Amino acid sequence: MGLHDNGPAERGGPGTDEELAALALKILVAGGFGVGKTTLVGAVSEIRPLRTEELLSEAGERVDDTGGVERKTTTTVAMDFGRITIRSGLSLYLFGTPGQDRFWFLWDELALGALGAVVLADTRRLEDCFPAVDYFEHRRIPFVVAVNCFTDARRYGTTDVARALDLEQGTPVVLCDARDKDSGKEVLIRLVEYAGRVHTARLLDAVGSQADPV
Amino acid sequence: MNGQWYDAEAGPLVRPYAMTGGRTKPGPHGVRFDLIALVVVDPAAGGTGEEALLGPEHRALLGRCRDETQSVAELAADADLPVGVVRVLLGDLLEAGHVKVSRPVPPARLPEMRILREVIEGLRAL
């Protein structure tokens, strides 16, 4: 065992995934500052919310344009991280994406291969989730908008929110309480259902647009 | 190991990276493990003799994976190390044949309906 049969150079080679037979699905939780991302991940995760830190040397190069001596910034950024085991060999992993703009590039890695995303919104500051909505729409990553119903916030209907956010037709909007496990579960269920529909539709599209049948 | 110990653009050593010899990118293959890539100990891999050659951080990671299959993110969080450091250490372990690392599922293949239904039912049952 070793380099020759499971080396990462053999992309697409046979074996590894099947051998492991374990599947990990990734869901992102995004949204504006203080909207409840950490709370939501903590409410549904079966493990104590872990934070994982990333060394931002690349970001440093982009952010610090000091000229002259090249300097590496070693800021660390925390991501919320949670897990839900569906059964042995099938788990959902949740990642709360960092809110600050300068960490956007981190999203690209998180978004790669993601099943979908939850965009948390607060109706008092709806505009805070515009960047997240744009991000997932552009990358065609299925997402649901979950309105975290803070007690002192005026309640809006889901259609009001969908209109205000100018969502693409069909993008689900759900009301939730990020502190509540059942509510969080419901959001995730809606997302997985929606991701399934989106994927099926894309498959049909792809089949339909093939010029030559068979 | 005949790979470069220092990346060309490594700059000054960042302390957590001291345990990787200053390397900020995993081995010659240049793999970048996904955060949810799963790491399993290869049962066929070398015995305790070979493991003795590893550093303490490598052995600690290996121990964690032996207890339970772990994702890269969990390993980093549990070990309280930056993900970048864990990736380098895992690259070493992979290269030495101690572990296997699953590739993340490619997006096009991702939501197999059967699996998604299982996920939905699983969530409902929680």
Ligand SMILES: Nc1nc2c(ncn2[C@@H]2O[C@H](COP(=O)(O)OP(=O)(O)OP(=O)(O)O)[C@@H](O)[C@H]2O)c(=O)[nH]1
């Ligand atoms: N009343 C109420 N408070 C909530 C709700 N969700 C979160 N909070 C509170 O709002 C605050 C912010 O929640 P967080 O989960 O830390 O928000 P976040 O999105 O992770 O914040 P950042 O990571 O700083 O962007 C915390 O004090 C939570 O307890 C909710 O549904 N209702």
Ligand SMILES: [Mg+2]
């Ligand atoms: Mg937070």
